[in-house]
Amino acid sequence: MTASAVKPDAAGALSLDTIRASFPALERVHGGNRVAYFDGPGGTQVPTTVVDAMSDYLLHHNSNSHWSYPTSIETDVIIDAARVAAADFLNAAPNEVVFGANMTTLTFSLSRAIARTMSEGDEIVVTELDHHANVAPWTRLAAERGVIIRTARMDLTTGALDWASLESQFGARTKLLAIGGSSNALGTISDIARATALAHSHGARVFVDAVAYAPHVLVDVRAIDCDLLACSAYKFHGPHAGILYGKHELLSELDVAKLAPAPTQAPDRWETGTLNFEALAGTTAAIDFLASMAGPSSSRDPRRARLVGAYDAMHSRVAPLFSDLWQGLSAIRGVSLYGPRPSAGPRAPTVAFTLAGIDSREVASRLADDFGVFAPNGHFYAATIAERYGIGGSGWVRAGCACYTTAEEVDRLVSGVRAISRAS
Ligand SMILES: Cc1ncc(COP(=O)(O)O)c(C=O)c1O
Structure with missing residues (x-):
């Protein structure tokens, strides 16, 4: 039932070729070019093992949960395995993991529960750097319950x-x-352990949006000490499923809008209706896929240790590629880059840019059609950042490196932008 890990290279972490062989999407050709996917910040490509785990569930184990015949028992095993895998991924306990449709839906439900602990005039702090999935659920409470929203500023010079x-x-x-742990538009990584300590010193709880963070920094909820955190498997090679972490006592005590069929105990009381079991099978496989990138020498290590190795290996390979991407783009006349410079410290390998005099939608479609580079344009729901930088119209072009990105693809993106700028 569990997807087998991808085939390792002889020594150390998996090679790029081995990793790439896991992703059938990388064989796609568009306009005569092998597609280069720079759209990972919007959703990463999916390895075969994840799809196999999902189809294996649907074809051979499909049932509703909690009954006493084999397929139902197997479904329960899949749910439990997904909680254990997500707990390893976050360094949490399985009873602190809630599954749902996506981060936005989980956060909205959480915001209703938190609202019931608040009175008129109580305050919630959000930040300008955040995706609006981590702003809108809270600002709604201002209208509905008289809660006051305070917004921490971003530094426009450093991002x-x-x-x-x-x-x-x-x-x-x-x-x-x-x-937010990381800006999905700029790639900024914020020190969320420091922010958590600051909030706790004022007696406030902390919710972290780790959707754009978890694909690049291995989440450690114990080290961060946040009270709640959410991420989405489709950003780290999994299916469309959301994951909410909460300290167990908090998940037990918060007055979530639990409907009658949901069990009374945490974490299940947060999961309204029937879960997407095939997505849970896929989420486990995605976490196993990430862990497998640590390579064969660690194959007997606990999953959390392999995840640590895999993220280290991924950073070592992707950070130089991203530096090249940043430098290459910054050398092109008319390109404006947004977000922290790679030399400024840890950041996600995501860059937002504009090209003077050319609409970003036009840049994105020419990159796709002429160079096979898939990189989207828009505001990416980072509406406040766009507003602060005065980015209107069709927004930025956003390019993110992922575990399967190659140096040739980075070169192709840079030369594509250069060619588009010269042709204009
Ligand atoms: C930083 C960030 N937060 C939240 C979300 C929303 O996540 P979901 O699609 O799981 O609701 C996204 C989606 O792109 C995101 O990038």
Whole structure:
């Protein structure tokens, strides 16, 4: 039932060729070019093992849960295995893992539960760097319950969080800090352990949006000490499924809008209706796929240790590629790059850029049609960042490197942008 890991190289971490062989999507050709997928920040490609695990579930184990015949028992095993895998992924306990449709839906449901602990005039701190999936659920509470939303500023020069501004948002009525671990538009990585310590020192709880963070930094909820955190498997080679972590006592005590069929105990009380079991099978396989990138020498290590090795290996390979991408683009006349410079410290390998005088939609479609480079344009629901930088119209072009990105693809993207800029 569990998907087998991808075939390892002889020594050390998996080679790029071996990793790429796991992704049938990389064989796609568009306009005569092998497609180069730079759209990972919107959703990464999926390895065969994940699809196999999902189809294996649907074809051979499909049932509803909690009954006493084999396929139902197997379904229960798949649910439990997914909780264990997600717990390994987040360094949490399985009873602290909730599954749902996606981060936005889980966060919306969470926001309703948190609202019931708040009174009029209580405050929630959000940040300008955040995706609006981590803003809109909280701002709704302002209209509905008289909760006050305070917004920490970003620093436009560095693309980082303005810590002085964050600190100044806390007061006696602050009940929650809702903060993103990484900007899906700029690639900025924020020090969420520091932000959590700051919020806790003011008696506020912390919810982390790790959707754009988890694919690049291995989440450690124990080290961060956040109270709640959400991420989405489709950003790290899995299917469309959302994962919510919560400290167990919090998941037990928060007054979630539990409907009658849901069990009374956490984490199940958060999961309304029938879960997407095939997506849970796929989520486990995606986490196993990530772990397998640590390579054969660690194949007997616990999954968490392999994940640590895999993320280290991924950073070592992707960071130089991203530096080349940044430098290549910055050397092109008319290109404006947004987000922290790679030399400024840890960041996700995601860059947003514009090309002077050419609409970003036009850039994105020419990159696809003439160069086989798939990189989207838009505001990516990072509406406040776009507003602060005055990015209107069709937004930025966004390019993100993933575990399967090659140096040739980075070169192709850079030469594509150069050619488009010259032709204009
Ligand atoms: C940073 C960030 N937060 C939240 C979301 C929303 O996630 P989901 O699609 O799982 O609701 C996204 C989606 O792109 C995102 O990039």
